[in-house]
Ligand code: SF4
């Protein structure tokens with residue numbers, strides 16, 4: 001019984017915390033740019049605001065596709081979020097769910113006939129092909145190094161110290177993938193606000209947009225917590241310290257992988273982004289995979 | 301700001317969409333600084349969006365020209381309720397220097413109810429910011445259904461003088 | 464390296480005060496020579512129509528009313544170009560930078576208006592516009608009831624009477640207090 005109450009509590013609280021992290025990220029971005037910035041509850045306020053608005057959709061909307069897309073998007077962010085914070089579940093399943101979230105964005109965009117939305121979907125798809133491979137590589141290397149597939153035991157603290165440097169490869173891959181997966185400025189070509197009016201989300205408004213924004217925040221927090229859980233948890237901390245440690249490290253990660261990257265670079269073109277993801281992270285991934293495979297052969 | 305408004309007040313989040321209805325770009329130049337570090341409208345939760353479907357507030361600049369009219373009306377009709385329309389600059393408010401030109405269909409309030417007018421050619425960014433903060437109150441009233449439509453005012457020459 | 468420069472900026476910005484103006488709490492800082500709105504002083508106006516003719520936006524109109532002339536500025540059309548201030552011969556218009564911007568909910572609220580009443584000529588009783596304070600000051604150095612009365616004499620009476628006669632009539636009027644529009648002449652009534 002107790003476990004159900006925990007899950008329900010987490011199911012309510014974690015999305016709120018995710019929105020809070022989004023607000024913190026916006027505040028940090030503003031400070032980096034020398035502005036005052038919104039209050040850190042701003043994303044939460046935006047969410048409430050979007051819920052109170054009436055929805056206006058184009059007449060020829062494919063509602064089935066829209067709902068499927070939104071559900072996939074939400075599930076692809078919400079379930080991983082609960083999984084990584086509870087440290088329960090399978091890493092492969094998590095990977096599939098997170099790829100499913102991207103699929104949700106594509107379906108949402110395809111529900112409309114707006115050219116912006118179509119362009120956004122096509123760019124999003126190209127980006128997904130480019131970075132999801134690196135993401136899969138990172139998870140596969142992690143599984144090979146640690147030799148286990150569940151989130152409970154699959155982290156740095158469960159392997160001997162000599163193997164730690166090997167986890168550096170997936171960690172770096174994750175740092176490369178994180179901005180693209182979350183969708184922030186240098187590589188959010190599919191959802192560019194100023195160029196194509198948020199791409200796949202151009203036509204949705206009101207509560208549908210609220211779900212999309214919530215999913216994006218949750219995806220960010222889930223990804224950060226996944227990195228923390230897999231690579232930055234050197235000792236097997238549990239209980240309240242696990243939560244405090246996670247939230248602090250998540251904040252630091254958000255700052256370094258999202259805020260700094262976002263402000264240090266401007267949005268690049270789709271061909272540049274695809275070229276980048278298809279060369280640097282992919283090369284690192286393949287080399288890492290080969291190294292790990294050979295090491296395994298030597299009995300490490 | 302009280303804790304309640306920091307946590308639950310939907311009116312502290314305003315998403316702004318901007319339409320250029322034939323403006324000379326003077327008003328654009330004064331609107332853009334709102335989102336620069338110097339004026340930073342984001343500290344009031346004001347955010348720039350790229351599509352009318354996400355907008356709470358629509359800023360219209362320029363006298364509505366005959367060419368722009370159709371698009372402007374189309375865009376305004378796609379903004380979900382509740383929303384506020386703000387006319388920025390003399391042109392959007394009354395036609396300004398272009399008043400009476402054969403190429404104008406405007407000013408805007410002849411075509412669509414306008415909630416707030418920012419006077420000046422171009423207005424100061426502070427003026428636009430004040431209007432956006434004022435728009436919060438109107439949005440609140442509209443959300444609660446207390447907003448009263450202003451009656452149409454026509455001056456003796458037959459010009460619509462706003463609602 | 465470029466990345467180093469950017470990171471240095473990021474680091475600096477994080478630990479310095481934001482450069483945002485605290486606008487609604489602090490008043491607007493206006494630059495030198497800022498053109499605000501047009502202020503109107505009806506005491507000085509001579510209803511010469513110069514501002515109406517020169518305004519590029521046709522924002523000013525002057526209309527006769529029953530007992531005076533009304534000057535109206537449609538502030539919603541004004542460009543703040545201050546041409547009217549430049550052309551006004553009697554300093555009846557001025558650059559009022561106390562209110563650097565204005566937000567209204569109604570275009571009717573964007574109207575500035577002023578009225579100059581008609582006063583009667585002290586000699587023949589014909590209605591003439593109230594003389595402008597600036598003109599009186601320029602011609603007779605001081606704005607006194609006596610000088611104002613002198614300025615209110617209509618052109619026809621000025622032709623018909625000698626200056627000494629006019630002075631004598633005005634002395635008599637001031638002694639008797641028999642001038643009907645004294646309040647209007649002194650600007651206590653009728654001016655808006
Ligand atoms: S109000 Fe003035 S600055 Fe603005 S668009 Fe019109 S002419 Fe240009």
Ligand code: SF4
Nearest residue numbers: 508509511512514551
């Ligand atoms: S305001 Fe000045 S220019 Fe205009 S009518 Fe009066 S005196 Fe003449």
Ligand code: SF4
Nearest residue numbers: 518541542544545547
């Ligand atoms: S400032 Fe310019 S536009 Fe405004 S009333 Fe004077 S002359 Fe006309």
